[in-house]
Amino acid sequence: MSFPVQANGSSRAVPTSEASFFWRKLSEHRTALWRLASIGLFFLVWEIAGRIPISFAFPTFLETLRAFVTMTLDGSFVAAYAETLQPLVIGIAISAVIGIGLGIVMGLSRFAEWLVAPVFIVLQAAPMAALIPLITFVYGIGLLSKTLAVIMLALPVIVLNGYKAVRNANPSLVAMCYSFQGNLWQRITKIIIPDASPVIFAGLRLGLAAGFIGVILAELLITPTGIGDLITYHRSVANYAEMYAAVVSIILVSTLTLAALEAFELRVLRPEKRKS
Amino acid sequence: MRNITAQAATAAAVPAGSDVAVEVRGVCKMYNEVEALRGIDLDFPAGKLTTLLGPSGCGKTTLLKIIAGLIPATSGEIRVNGQTVTGPGPERAFVFQDFALMPWATVMRNVAFGLELKGMGKDERQSIARKYIAEVGLSGFESKYPHELSGGMRQRVGLARAFAVNADVLLLDEPFSAVDEQNRRKFQEDLLELVEKEKKTFIFVTHSIEEAVYCSDRIVILSRRPGRIAQIIEPEIDRTASPDAIRRDQGYLDTVEEIWQGLKRYVD
Numbered sequence: 150m151s152f153p154v155q156a157n158g159s160s161r162a163v164p165t166s167e168a169s170f171f172w173r174k175l176s177e178h179r180t181a182l183w184r185l186a187s188i189g190l191f192f193l194v195w196e197i198a199g200r201i202p203i204s205f206a207f208p209t210f211l212e213t214l215r216a217f218v219t220m221t222l223d224g225s226f227v228a229a230y231a232e233t234l235q236p237l238v239i240g241i242a243i244s245a246v247i248g249i250g251l252g253i254v255m256g257l258s259r260f261a262e263w264l265v266a267p268v269f270i271v272l273q274a275a276p277m278a279a280l281i282p283l284i285t286f287v288y289g290i291g292l293l294s295k296t297l298a299v300i301m302l303a304l305p306v307i308v309l310n311g312y313k314a315v316r317n318a319n320p321s322l323v324a325m326c327y328s329f330q331g332n333l334w335q336r337i338t339k340i341i342i343p344d345a346s347p348v349i350f351a352g353l354r355l356g357l358a359a360g361f362i363g364v365i366l367a368e369l370l371i372t373p374t375g376i377g378d379l380i381t382y383h384r385s386v387a388n389y390a391e392m393y394a395a396v397v398s399i400i401l402v403s404t405l406t407l408a409a410l411e412a413f414e415l416r417v418l419r420p421e422k423r424k425s
Numbered sequence: 426m427r428n429i430t431a432q433a434a435t436a437a438a439v440p441a442g443s444d445v446a447v448e449v450r451g452v453c454k455m456y457n458e459v460e461a462l463r464g465i466d467l468d469f470p471a472g473k474l475t476t477l478l479g480p481s482g483c484g485k486t487t488l489l490k491i492i493a494g495l496i497p498a499t500s501g502e503i504r505v506n507g508q509t510v511t512g513p514g515p516e517r518a519f520v521f522q523d524f525a526l527m528p529w530a531t532v533m534r535n536v537a538f539g540l541e542l543k544g545m546g547k548d549e550r551q552s553i554a555r556k557y558i559a560e561v562g563l564s565g566f567e568s569k570y571p572h573e574l575s576g577g578m579r580q581r582v583g584l585a586r587a588f589a590v591n592a593d594v595l596l597l598d599e600p601f602s603a604v605d606e607q608n609r610r611k612f613q614e615d616l617l618e619l620v621e622k623e624k625k626t627f628i629f630v631t632h633s634i635e636e637a638v639y640c641s642d643r644i645v646i647l648s649r650r651p652g653r654i655a656q657i658i659e660p661e662i663d664r665t666a667s668p669d670a671i672r673r674d675q676g677y678l679d680t681v682e683e684i685w686q687g688l689k690r691y692v693d
Contacts (some may be wrong), residue, residue: 324495325525328513329539329590339542343529419529421570 234373240299252311273305302363310352314345444471446626452501460651484652518587539590579610
């Protein structure tokens with residue numbers, strides 16, 4: 150959060166000494182500082198818990214960090230993610246295209262809503278992990294099954310968010326477009342989609358998060374490859390620090406991807422939010 | 426001030442010979458079982474500002490939206506410049522109570538949006554938009570977003586957007602109700618200047634008696650639901666006087682008082 154800057158030299162623009170400049174800089178980045186402090190506190194608690202220790206299988210923060218750095222440097226993360234990201238990227242891409250398309254159609258047409266919505270409402274409620282063995286049974290243990298696992302977890306939330314966003318597009322803006330003789334295509338592309346985009350993107354972020362769950366589940370339940378293999382292997386040989394490092398790495402990758410998606414949304418679709 | 430009864434108005438309006446921009450003929454509107462408007466016959470003279478005034482729920486906004494073609498009448502018809510209305514048309518432009526600005530678009534794009542929908546090229550529509558942005562007093566704000574503007578400024582954007590499509594008839598649905606009192610007064614004064622300058626027909630919905638008397642050439646008072654024409658008043662205020670003089674003018678005050686006496690029975 151930054152304070153509004155007085156542009157035209159009004160009463161607030163008093164000459165600043167070095168100290169107050171420092172404090173102003175600090176307050177500009179206050180949110181970031183608090184976030185860092187929160188993460189730092191979490192690591193501290195982790196370190197203490199590891200040193201007590203609360204469990205024989207629970208490494209300290211510093212041990213995990215050392216394992217993390219080693220695994221990053223020796224290339225085992227690079228190799229693992231090259232495998233893990235394949236079904237994830239394919240699955241999310243398919244889910245995004247189908248999900249947003251279906252969501253928009255369902256939002257615009259009561260018939261499509263009636264036809265499709267119940268399926269996805271049931272799918273969203275269903276415990277997907279229970280269905281993953283079934284996928285293996287039908288599609289084997291290859292890339293296809295893992296991609297399907299990602300789609301099954303990611304698609305419902307993307308579809309349902311898209312559909313709700315379009316259905317709840319601001320009626321006043323829709324009426325405005327109609328009153329200026331916009332046709333149906335203009336109404337959809339110029340009003341409904343931009344107006345719905347924050348909720349559509351919220352759906353995409355949730356879908357991406359669910360996709361990460363899907364791919365890890367697939368790698369733990371179907372065949373141990375990629376990051377799932379790292380976790381399974383290090384657990385089986387009791388390298389707990391390495392196992393935790395792998396878990397932390399997937400959390401890190403998923404968080405960074407979600408943040409990148411959010412940044413993309415602000416940059417491309419809602420310029421007014423970036424400016425504020 | 427001239428007081429015309431409903432019957433006399435419809436009789437008088439037809440042979441008067443003055444240009445009629447919008448004709449409302451026998452319009453009724455039912456919302457399911459609720460009767461919102463009953464048998465409205467009304468003429469809106471061209472180049473004048475006519476106000477629809479009435480208690481809340483009298484159907485004044487409904488009538489305006491029927492004229493705009495945004496909602497269909499249950500029976501009756503609307504003619505604009507002699508043409509029967511079936512939906513929105515290029516000869517009418519609407520100004521929304523809640524502004525209806527696209528939050529993701531700049532002032533420039535919002536004002537030019539009506540032209541953008543018509544498929545006009547970017548340079549051409551921006552130069553037209555720039556002219557009307559200046560006319561409503563927002564020069565320098567072209568690249569701002571709606572959330573950076575005050576309520577009054579946002580409605581000026583809505584007004585500029587309606588002007589930009591060069592419609593003959595401007596339909597304003599309680600345009601100042603979401604604008605604070607000081608800005609509203611200034612805005613009313615500016616609006617009168619624009620009415621004078623643009624020579625368009627304005628149809629204005631409001632629930633403020635002072636606003637109606639101050640701005641209008643003709644005031645149509647609707648009764649409570651089902652909405653019918655209760656009274657038509659022409660304030661006949663000397664608009665060459667300064668805004669402050671008008672607000673202290675005895676004729677102005679008397680008209681406000683008379684309308685209030687008429688409307689009082691609808692208030693519970």
